[in-house]
């Protein structure tokens with residue numbers, strides 16, 4: 188059985204997202220490769236910044252990553268720019284990647300009041316969703332419990348969510364470091380995610396409720412005394428590469444939670460295109476280096 192077949196099977200055996208993610212990163216390494224068709228990147232690949240350019244950029248990424256890279260994270264915004272036809276390109280990419288056994292985290296950062304969140308949940312995590320990924324990024328700044336429809340539906344359909352906790356941008360501090368009595372906002376996300384993952388932890392498995400903690404957050408995890416290992420869920424860490432985050436930063440930020448980290452890199456990997464082989468090689472080399480680090 189090829190590696191592609193084995194991961195495809197995992198996606199169809201009723202395993203949780205946490206279980207599938209662990210198996211996939213064990214097989215392919217921990218890199219989460221982003222598909223972020225920025226105007227400058229698309230043009231640097233010699234493509235027009237239009238629907239045709241978007242499609243060719245995305246198809247190249249799919250050809251390079253599908254079945255080869257364990258986890259891919261398309262950024263919805265870059266497809267939404269082109270309206271419904273751009274979203275159709277995104278949906279086709281998600282489907283093709285998943286058919287090849289690559290896990291897809293849709294980066295949509297949705298968050299709204301519970302009744303509206305239920306519709307977002309159906310759209311991205313429901314069993315009848317048009318082109319669901321394996322997980323979606325969500326924003327908890329209407330309150331962690333406003334995410335309940337997504338948390339519950341993801342659990343039912345074997346999918347995952349990644350909740351923003353300490354984002355990679357400097358502006359995030361003003362909200363995420365704020366304290367509610369003795370607890371920082373970020374710490375409340377850690378506690379909530381840990382409680383969602385408690386049953387999986389008791390079974391000795393990785394949970395399916397992840398957090399986003401940027402590689403660029405410096406000493407925030409230590410300052411805020413966050414116990415990231417206790418989350419027992421995947422820790423998506425964007426900021427590697429173009430935003431300045433390095434392997435050393437990952438080691439410093441995550442300490443004893445390093446084994447659960449999913450480092451995400453978009454522009455640095457994508458800058459190796461448009462040649463499919465060069466793009467794939469950049470992703471595979473990055474993943475191998477990160478696997479050594481996280482081992």
Ligand SMILES: O=C(O)c1cc(=O)[nH]c(=O)n1[C@@H]1O[C@H](COP(=O)(O)O)[C@@H](O)[C@H]1O
Nearest residue numbers: 262294324354355401425429430452453454
């Ligand atoms: O949720 C995310 O993925 C995310 C969270 C965060 O804190 N910071 C962050 O950069 N991201 C996303 O990760 C990607 C980073 O892209 P690069 O900076 O090009 O590697 C973008 O799609 C961002 O929207």
